[in-house]
Every structure is written in C-alpha cells, then in structure tokens.
Amino acid sequence: MSGSSSYPRPFENFGTAKLHQLTWEAEGVLRVSFKRGPVNSWVEPMWRELDAIFRHVATDTDVFAVVLSGEGRCFTAGLDLGSDSLGQVMEDAGPDVARRAFAMKRWVGEFQAAVSQMERCGKPVIAAVHNVAYGLGIDLLCAVDIRLAESTARFSVKEVDAGLAADIGTLQRLPKIVGNQSLVRELCFTAREFSAKEALDMGFLSQLVDGGRDAVLKAAIDMAKVVASKAPVALRGTKELLLHARDHTVQQGLDFTALWSASMLQSEDIPVAMAAVMQKQTPKFAKL
Amino acid sequence: MSGSSSYPRPFENFGTAKLHQLTWEAEGVLRVSFKRGPVNSWVEPMWRELDAIFRHVATDTDVFAVVLSGEGRCFTAGLDLGSDSLGQVMEDAGPDVARRAFAMKRWVGEFQAAVSQMERCGKPVIAAVHNVAYGLGIDLLCAVDIRLAESTARFSVKEVDAGLAADIGTLQRLPKIVGNQSLVRELCFTAREFSAKEALDMGFLSQLVDGGRDAVLKAAIDMAKVVASKAPVALRGTKELLLHARDHTVQQGLDFTALWSASMLQSEDIPVAMAAVMQKQTPKFAKL
Amino acid sequence: MSGSSSYPRPFENFGTAKLHQLTWEAEGVLRVSFKRGPVNSWVEPMWRELDAIFRHVATDTDVFAVVLSGEGRCFTAGLDLGSDSLGQVMEDAGPDVARRAFAMKRWVGEFQAAVSQMERCGKPVIAAVHNVAYGLGIDLLCAVDIRLAESTARFSVKEVDAGLAADIGTLQRLPKIVGNQSLVRELCFTAREFSAKEALDMGFLSQLVDGGRDAVLKAAIDMAKVVASKAPVALRGTKELLLHARDHTVQQGLDFTALWSASMLQSEDIPVAMAAVMQKQTPKFAKL
Amino acid sequence: MSGSSSYPRPFENFGTAKLHQLTWEAEGVLRVSFKRGPVNSWVEPMWRELDAIFRHVATDTDVFAVVLSGEGRCFTAGLDLGSDSLGQVMEDAGPDVARRAFAMKRWVGEFQAAVSQMERCGKPVIAAVHNVAYGLGIDLLCAVDIRLAESTARFSVKEVDAGLAADIGTLQRLPKIVGNQSLVRELCFTAREFSAKEALDMGFLSQLVDGGRDAVLKAAIDMAKVVASKAPVALRGTKELLLHARDHTVQQGLDFTALWSASMLQSEDIPVAMAAVMQKQTPKFAKL
Amino acid sequence: MSGSSSYPRPFENFGTAKLHQLTWEAEGVLRVSFKRGPVNSWVEPMWRELDAIFRHVATDTDVFAVVLSGEGRCFTAGLDLGSDSLGQVMEDAGPDVARRAFAMKRWVGEFQAAVSQMERCGKPVIAAVHNVAYGLGIDLLCAVDIRLAESTARFSVKEVDAGLAADIGTLQRLPKIVGNQSLVRELCFTAREFSAKEALDMGFLSQLVDGGRDAVLKAAIDMAKVVASKAPVALRGTKELLLHARDHTVQQGLDFTALWSASMLQSEDIPVAMAAVMQKQTPKFAKL
C-alpha cells in the first residue's frame, strides 16, 4: 500500500512507536498497523503502545478516521505464548494466592482498558483483516467499529486451547455484535477455526473483499475516506451514542441523546452540511 | 389497495387527521398511512398527529393490529429539511445557549416520544415499505414490530449527511434489532444507501415481497389479519413482554413474566383458544 | 444411537428418572433425552425431573458436556394441553383471584427455574433437534448453549394459539439469541411454523445436518466430544462469563472477568494446556 | 395565609380547577393546595387535576418554585374509600380476570404518573404538612423535593389497613428518601401512625415548624422565595441531575452530568451570577 | 418467654431441627431462635438448617410473621472460628488454585443464599437482639425486615479482624439499610464495637427496648402480632415490592407495582379489610 508517515505531519509523539506502524493514508485517515514479525504475536509492550496511540488519536484533531491492520503475514496470530509477562506479574506479587490475584486482576484490567481505548477514542475505527486473526485478534476486532476481511481470512476464538477463558473482551462484545448465539458458543467452546464467509454470515464482518491484503486495505481506506468527509460533530455523536446505547435501555439512550442534541443541534456543522446538500457541493467542516 | 375508512366505523376522533390516511383493511386491522405528497417528508405537525393516532390506537378496542405504510411515491424520504421547526424553537428560546439547549432537549424528547408511541400502543404494528425509507424513515421503522418491504426498496441512515446524529431512535434501536454491528456502524457513519436484500440479510426486514407497493401492502395486511385473529390477551402480553425483555436482564424478564401470568393465566381466552384448537374451529374472543 | 447408561458408571441418583433417558455417549459426554411417547409432550413431573437432572449435572465431575435430545418421533411437541396442572394449582388456591395469582406466580416461577437450570449447570449443553420443536420446545432450546437440527426439522412459537404468552423464557431469550427482531415478533405473534433453514438464517441454529435424527445426534455428540476435551477451568469460565455478559454492560462484564482471571489464571490447567499445544499432544486435565 | 390568585396573572388555564387552589405567594412562587373538604380525601378527578396542573407548571416560565399544601383541616387523609373509581374500572372491563387486570394496570399506571408529574415538572416543589398525611398523602410527599411539617403533624402508611400494598409510589420512593429501612418496613407492615418528630429523625422531613399550619406554610414559602431567587439554569439542572442520579450508578450520573455541563456551562446565567456575587447584589436572571 | 412448640401444630417437618428452636408465640407468629450454646457461634449445619426453615416458612400458610432471636447468652457471637468447613472445602477441591476457587465460590454462594432465604420467604421477619451480634450476626440482621435490640446490646462488623471481607451480605445490604455511609465504612474498616444507641441513630435499628432479652423479645412478638393481623395479600405484596424497589429504578418499581396491582386489586381481602375499617371490627382473612 502507498500512504505516508508524514502527511499532514509526522506522528512525532509516536516517533518511539516500535510495534506499530503509523501512516497517513489520506487527509484525516490514519492507519495503525501491527508490526511485530513474523505473525504480529502480542507482548505487553505492544498493547501498552496501542493504548498510547489511541489515547493520542482521541485528541488529535487531524485524525477523522482510523484503519487498523497488520503488517506482514497476517492480521495477528494472537498472544505470544512464549512471552511470560503474566509469570513475571505473579512472581513479583510473591507466593500468596490473594496477592497474586490482586496483581493479576490489575494486569488484566489494564490489558482490557488498552483494547477498549479504540472504543473510547471517539473516531471511527475500521479493521482490515488478512490471513489470520486468532485469539487476541478477536478481542481486538470486537473493539473496533467496522470489520472487513479478505475472503480467505480465517478466525478463531483460540483461548480455550491455552486453558484460558477469553478475558480481553471477546466474551463480552462478540455476543452483542453478532446475531447467532448458538454459533458464538460453539466457537468459544471448541476454538475451531471459522472462515471469512462464516464470519460474514454470522454478522461479525460487514464485507468480504477478494484480492488479498492489498484489496482489503484499499476497501478499508476508501471507506475511511468517505467517513472522514462527514461532519465531525455528527460522526463523534454517532459513535458515542451507539456506544452508550449498547449498554443502556432504549429509553435511557433516548434521554441521553436528547441531552446530546441539546448542544449539538446548535452546531455550525448543520447549516454547512445542509448548504452542501442543497448546492451539491462538498462541505468543508472545522476540525474537532 | 382497497380498504375502507368507515369499517367498522369511521375514525371520527381523527376526522381532522390531515397528514395520515386511516383505513380499515379488515376486521380489527387498521392501516395508518403517511400522506404528505410527494415524498412524505416530515414536518412537526405530522409526528404530533402520529402521536395522537397511536395514543388512540392504544385504547381503541376495535383495533387488533396496525399496518403502517406511505401514500404516493415512497414510504418516506425523511425529514423535510425545508421546514424550520427547530429554528423556530431556538428563536423562541432566545439567544442564551443554555436556554436553547433546554428548549431543544424538550423538543427532541417530544419527537422521540411520538415515535415511541407505536412501541407503547400495545397492538402489533407491521410496516410495509415501498421505494424509499430514508433518515427519519429508519427511526420510524425501528419502532414498529415487523418490517416488510418490496424487493426494490432502498434505505439510508441519512442523518450524518445533514450534520446530525440520528436522534429519534435509530442509534438506540437499530443495533438491538439486527445481528451485524459492523454493518450498523458502516451504515450510520457513511449514510450510504442499502438495498432491501441487504436489509433482509442483516435482519432488519423479515420478508421481501416482489411486485411493488401493492404486493407488499397485501402481504402486510394478510399478516395483520392472521395476527388479529389470535387471542388478544396473549397478543398484548407478547408485545409487552418482548418490549420489557429488551431492556432488562433475562431474570428480570422472567420475574416480570411470572407476575404477568399470575393474572393472565386466569383469562377466559385460554379455554376459548384451547377449545378452538381441539375442535379445529375459529375461536371468538372478547375485545380488549 | 449407541451409547451406554453405565459408563463410567450408571446414573444411580437418577435410577428413578422416568421421563428422561440418560446415556453416556463418551467419556465426559452425557446425553439427556426426553422420553414421554409418542411426542414428548410435557407434564409437570417432566420439568421437575429435568430440574433435578441438571442440578445433578452441575456438581457431577464426570460430566463435561451434555447433549439434549428427544426419544421417539420428535424433539418435543410442547406442553401436554390435556394435562391440567395449572387447573389443579388454581383449584388448590381457592376462588380468590389474588390467591390464585400468588399460586400461579410461584408455579410459573418454578417452571422457569427448572428450564433455567440448563443455563446454570456450568457445563456446555448442545441440543440436537429432530422433526418438531413446538411451544415449550422453543423455551427449552433457548436455554441451552448450542442448537443443531436435522434439515427437515420444524419449529413454532406456538403459545399464542393456546391463548398464552410464551412465559417459560422464549420471549426473554429468543430476541437476545438471534439477529432479526422483525422475524422474532412475526413468529411470536403469528405462531406460524418455521423451517430449519429459516431457523439457521435467523441465527437460532448454528448448523443444519442432513440425514435425520441419527445424523444430528451424531453431530451433536461429536461436537460434545471436542468440547469435553478442553480444559475444564476454561470451559466453565467461558460459559459463566458469556452468561454474565448477556445481562450486564460490557464494562461490568470486563470487571467481572478480570476478577475471574485473578484466580483462574493461577490454574494448573494453563501450563498443562500450553505444554500440550507445544508438544502437539492431547492434554490430560483434572476433573472439575 | 395571604397570597393572590392573580399575580403576575391569574392561572387562566386552570380557571376550571375545582379541587385545588392555586395562589401566587411571591414572584415566581406558586402554591398548589388541595381543596376537597373536609379532609382532602382523594378521588380520581383530583389526581387528574393534579396531573394537569404540574404539566402546566413544567412549561410556565413564571413559575420558579412550588409550595404544596392542603386547605382546611389537614394536608390529606388519603384516598376517599367511599369513592369507587376502581369498582367502575373493573365493571367496565367486564368479568374476565385478565381484562380486569389490563384495565387496572392501566388505571394504576395513570394514577402513578399523575403523582410522578411533580417529580418531572423541573421546578422545586416544597410540601408544607399540617395535621395529618395518611396513605396517599405519603405517596404524594415522596414525590416532592422538600418536606416540612408543623410539629404536631402525624403520618401513616395506611394502605395495608385497607388490604392494599401502597401502589402509588411509597414503596418505591420512601426507602430511597430516608435512612432507616427497619423503620420503613415497620411503618409499611403495621400502618401505625408516626409523629413529625419520628419523621424528622428518620430523614423524611428536613424541618419541623412550631405554630401550626400558618407557621409551616410561611416557612415553606420563605424557602421557596430563596429557591426562586437562584439562577434558573442551575436550579433546573440540580433537580434533573438529582433525579437522574437516584436511578443510575454514580459513573452513569457523572457522565450524564458532564454532557449536561457541556451546554449549560455556556449559559449567560453564570457570568450574571458571578457578577452578583462579586458586587454583592441580587442577580437578575432571564426566565426559563 | 412463654410460647409453645405445638400451636397450631408442632413443626413436624423440623422435628430434626437441632440448632434452632422453633416456637409458636401466637396465632400466625413463629419464633425461630438460634440454639448453639454458649454463644450461638455458627457452623455450616446451622446455616443449612436456617435455609431449610425459611424455605418451609415461605410455603407454610400458618406462618404470618416470624421473630428471629438467640437462645442463651447472646444473639450470636458470629462464625465459629474453630470450625473448619472452609478448610475442608479447600482440601476436597485439591491443590489447584482454580479448583479451590470454584469450590469456595460455590460454598460462599450457598452460604449467602441461605441467609437471603429470610429475605425471600415472603413473610415479615423481625429480629430481637440481646447482648451481642458480631460478624455473621450483622449479615443475618441485614437480611431481616425489622431490627429491635435491648438497649445494652453491642454490635460489630468483625470480619476484618479475621482477615476477611464480610462476604455474606453485610457489605451489600448494610449501606442500603442505613443513612450514614461514613459510619458504615468506619465500622467495616475498623471492626470496632458499636452500641445499640449508635445502631439506632445510624438507622440500623428502629427501636431500643429497655429491660434485657425478655423485654426485647416481648416487643418483637407484640409487633409481629400486629403484623400478623393484617391482610395477607397486602403484607406479601408490601414485602415483595419493597424488595423489588431496592434493586430497581423508581420507574421500574412503579411498573412492576402496577402489574402487581392488576391481579391483587381483585382480591377479596380488600372488601373484607374495608368492611372491618367501616365497622371497626377485626377483619378475618383467608390464609395465604
């Protein structure tokens, strides 16, 4: 893929980013790509970096939409089982079961929060999956907004094979994303691989793209460009209100929305957008 | 479509209804149809009228089921952007941002409540969509029970193009209706048109009908007739318990249901229905 | 189907089981099968027995996974309308409407709790449906984890035809299982039969199996064997966390999961599982 | 008490008010007083009138604060047991238990909503109790903001003596208002009378006033004058946010508050209020 | 205290009760009293017996109200630290931390459920405390409805001194019972003893009684007699609706109450109660 690390400006704050590649794909469209060869298997410094990147995205007014992808052979093969962060956490906590429990509870909580940062950053995030997304890959995909994959991609909720329940978000988010709980449970209990086609049919993906990594990346970037052209006040509102709606009753969501609209309907974006519609021109919005 | 405005009696309470057409399609089946040519674009008096109609439906024991449709070229093209109710609300509130916020919060809340009235009326509502349902059309469709469309119908969560978040219920209800959150977000962020086929596949519609407006209307009315033939105590319970279930935990829903059954299992409808089953006859229930 | 009632040992506690057949299908795989000919229609003693069986399953460390099926002509035709438990409950309560209401509220609550026992037993439950699952059959299927059916099976949310709202869990669970609320409401309001294909498309089933009862039973048992081979701490966690997630916000679910992991990540199952992965051998876990 | 029915203008909308007396006690301070001699016992037209009055209060920008009181011998003796609205509702519903249940559910819901209207009107409501507040009197008092009583007043959660659970809000609100659940349950189970002193100690009242009805009315009006002098945007926010907080978690309340402040901190009331503080003058706010 | 074990009949089902004394104190008034000398310290068989007793109370139509007390020197000194049920649970679970965690989670859950049984039994429970209620004594008292104590009684949330968080309900219920969270936290963090006077002031007790164990028992029994004389449909409703209200929003509580009233307002108890009020006679209600 083309793309540039220096448009509109380099990501100087993240000059130290070592495990992700950051690229401007278009005005307002940032691509964040896992970069830990050969299969983007995850270690603690990687999710701590992801956390920092999306905290930055949240306040960077040059970013309107984000594409999430993997460099190299696949999206991600999941956790690096060779790394032993968790063993270190336990050892540091000493031998007491309760103290280890406190340490692990905190550690898992921080790991979860890093992944949830994509959900909280306020900007739409579109994932482009190629080849394989296993284990933590599913946790990550559940925390983005839109999921595209090339048509030969494969997936697995792999954790049970390592003796683990999927504890970084899959068990919470996946059932609320898709419309087949029988299949969700089958996949979580058996850890079997499922195809991009199955993922599409169950509602995990919204689009399959033929043509491999380049094609799915292009599709995601094109979609991100469309998104980035919309009124930012409307976009931010849409993401935040959808997130709120998921975790509240319909009436609570409506009340929150009415309060939201109380200020947001006073935005200058609305006359700008409406004028553009009337005049069939591209609107030009202030940053947010 | 045939149908009559005077069976079993005219809707005298709504003799003043100007922006909706009210028709009896069969015993117990009322059709409510948007009537503001050419494309049923919405203005404030229209949703205030909708509110009044469904408040009436809630207590009118002659109505067993409702079909919702649009007269003329399409179901609805959405809000009439030329109307400036909101501008008037702001102007009336004066220049203070906070006072405008209060005024808009109230106004949006009333608009939402008008649409929610279809949800609260206690009688099953079946929508028959032809041609186009854009913007507010999606908010409306999300608040009915069953959605049918003719196979060439097109849809769009259009609001973001007007600089708005969809604030009349789409962001709350659509994600809970369908089983593909990736697609929900794509549609809400991009405002792109989607086809009836996509709407069916994602779980927004339960049936496509070939043959245009007449065919989908007929399908909806036929389904409404079946619904209207069932025991009214069971129907009302089913709608209310489904609505309760959506916004509560399973256990809360079960507890509410057990309390519901405490009185409803004492209904005379049950022996009437069972006798009809045994004797393979059409049961005759009292109104409710 | 083959299978044995005596491996690894007979179910002596349930020697009195009269309305269910209990069979060991493989190590760790128990099959529970409705046995009340000709169509497995339900009477009160049957759900009381089901309750007892799954209370036992919850603490029997020999059971790793359960297959649920029906003996004879079909999965189940639903409630036995000829039985009059409810009439007896009312008569015992005397003529006062309120006292009858208390009695029925308790009775319905106990019936619901019996069905919910499958959800609470901690072990994955896989249903294999043949021919027909009507009425209570849907309530039962909604409370298991995974639903398979042979491809000619037929379903119906039948209750409304008996003058009842479905009060044993269908109205609570079905909408959260599948991804098409329009179809859910259509099926609940009309009581029409729907095919296995429709059930698959709407996300109620995760798999259709050609070849009738034997084939779907084999598929369910094979899946149960895979499930039963996984680490028990991970399996129990996965089921409990999915159940918790359904009824809480994502953040509440994540917090509960982090606390879960606090102890469960200290399990010996994890090194056992990981070593097996590395050495490509079958892991051997302690019972739970 | 003095007071006027015509300042700043008569309540022309409520010229038909027959069971309440409406008086302007000061600029911005409206007094609503039960007027159905001799003991203000309640009949259906009375709560329907209350509902209408407080719907009006919600949008009348001349009303900044409300005092609630009773004319004649006492605040209220509760429901008029001689009236038979409920009997009429049942008779109209016909003999079927389920149809009667629907009718009563609706009727109780409307009664509850009428009382809740005081909670939803957005303006602080201060009750001044003299002599006796029994039964429905407690339901009413639970739905206002501030409760004062003269020191010889007496109270009772009387419903259980009529064979009823208190179903118009006492059982929901009273436990959340006061800080002694043991006493709440004692009072609800025994229906015993409790004194103003007990009511103060348990946290139901915030102030006792010696000197009978005139004295407690004066205290309530004086407090209402203070309230009415505050910035209206702040007052409305305080009432609405307290109401929201009661029914949500702390974090949900904080999030709603932050969104609230997003528009309300842009209010012109804030510089007006601050300038008044600096200059030790009385601020003059626009109406709301 | 007097009282009889045989009125209206002996508790034959509990002829085996060894650690509680069961006495009829009056018609409809059962006293359940801890009986494990010298200080009623708790072992597992004792809470399993408590569980069984209150499951029985729930369905025994002769029981209208319950008094809870302690035989011998005090109400209860709390858990018997010399017993090692927990140690046995751990040993049975084997050495794996996760398997021990599962075993303890289940064991604590069953212990909690036994105590919660008093909350769920549907009949008002009044505790009479003498001398000392420590540790588990507070958990137990939090699960009853009304708490009385003799004026020299002493209390302590003792768990933290044993290295434990209070895990049988105190941390959940105590803060919702009383109106001083500063004091709740002080008591829970320091485990200091607090007096009956402090307990009254903070809202934990509703009444102090001078005169030692006999006096407080008499007060509790007298109150129970009053309670037992009320309409049973109203009493059961009041307890259940208060319990529901605690764990739901006000609006959810109102909705549940309206549904409750749908059947309960059809009770014959209401005309019976009203007639008794009119004729100033003692009403005679059917059992429930």
Add this chain to the structure above:
Amino acid sequence: MSGSSSYPRPFENFGTAKLHQLTWEAEGVLRVSFKRGPVNSWVEPMWRELDAIFRHVATDTDVFAVVLSGEGRCFTAGLDLGSDSLGQVMEDAGPDVARRAFAMKRWVGEFQAAVSQMERCGKPVIAAVHNVAYGLGIDLLCAVDIRLAESTARFSVKEVDAGLAADIGTLQRLPKIVGNQSLVRELCFTAREFSAKEALDMGFLSQLVDGGRDAVLKAAIDMAKVVASKAPVALRGTKELLLHARDHTVQQGLDFTALWSASMLQSEDIPVAMAAVMQKQTPKFAKL
C-alpha cells in the same frame, strides 16, 4: 500536627507537588493536605495534582490508609472563581457551540475523574475537616470513605450561587451517602450554610471532634492507624466490595463477592489474622 515527610521514605515521585503537602503520620498512614493559601481555593493544576497523587497511592505498597486535610485557615473554600480555566477551554474550542460543548464535556469529565481517583485508589481515605468546606469541598468529601469534622466546621453546596449545578460528584454521591433526601435537596437548591451538627445528624459525618483543627486531625490519624493495622487483603476487599455494592443490585453484589472470596479466602492473611486473635498478639501482614 507533627508528622514527617520522610518516613518510611520521602515521596520522591511527588517532589514536585506544589499544591498539596504530603506527610507520613505513622507507618502506613499518609496525610495529603491541600496547600494553596489562604483558603485552599481550587485551580486546575491542583486537581490534576490530586489525580496524580492518588494514582500513586493506588500502587504504593507503603500506603495503607490516607488522611485528607487542608493546610491553613480551612479545609477548602471551593473553586477559585478568579481562575478562568473554563474560559480558556472555551476559547481554545473556538466559537462553535458544539465544539465548545465537546471541549467542556471532556474537561468536566477529567475533573470528575480526578476526584473519583480517591474512590478508586483501593486504600481507605479519611477526611478531617476544619472551619469551612464549600462547593468543590463537598464534591471532594463525597468521594472519600470517612468524614470527620471539628465541631465548629461549616459546609455549603455552594454551586447554585455561581449559576452552576454541582457537577463534580455532589449530586451523584451525596444522596447515596446520607439518609435525608429532603435535606439534600434543600441544601442543593438554597446553597445555605449548614453546621457540623446538621452534617452529623443527616449522616454526612460520622464523628464531631471538639478542639479545632489539631483535634480533628489527631482523631483522623488515630483512626487511620487502626485501619492501617488490619489485614490488607481484607481492607482492600472491603473498600472495593462496598464501592461495587453501591452501584449494583444486592444479588449482583453477592455474586461479585462470592467470586472475590474465591481467591481471597486462599490468602495467607487469614491464618495470620486468626492466629493473632487466638494469641491476642498484633498480627504482622505482608504489604499489598
């Protein structure tokens, strides 16, 4: 007060703390004291520093308990109205109402989170109030565990006088802390000063101390020493479970507690604590 900044070691991380004074008062007892003369009025850098301090406290294993106080003339007079952080936030956001709304929502959210940090730090926090706690002072006090004041202290929910709703937590937490909602609303609507005695009676304070600032500080430190001597696993559990309980139903809290106990009952603190009780010695626990 005495106390030392260097025991057991200086707070080197907070060598830069400019607006708070940090002192070790005893082993495990840290005092955090506002230091912005003359009346500790708050500016943005002060709450950002508070946030940093309590984030540190959360993970500093030398801190077992915290005392919160004010240096100089009073606890705090509230926000510094002369500072214009908010004006700056608005100016930076540009003139658009919606962009200002986003900016303020974020700013208020960060301010709230800084105060909530005291709630989330896991260690008990005891406030010692002298002279005056106004406005933000109440928000701060609501977020600590235990509140002590010298007997002449005065309080006010001052915000409404500045045209504001109290948006940093008072409206959410105060009603859940105290047991008199009538008084809460009176104080929030009128902004009137209330005495330490009133604060005690309403349940906001748990103790009054005569003797001015020195005396209340001593009382708080003495209580902190007692707290700091308890088993750390039990203390941390108690704080976290109380926090969880506040925002969940009783049953959700019990379930969370059972899971908590699953690991925490395996702690070595329990035998250490029990042995100390038996041998009447001071236990010695490992840090946490």
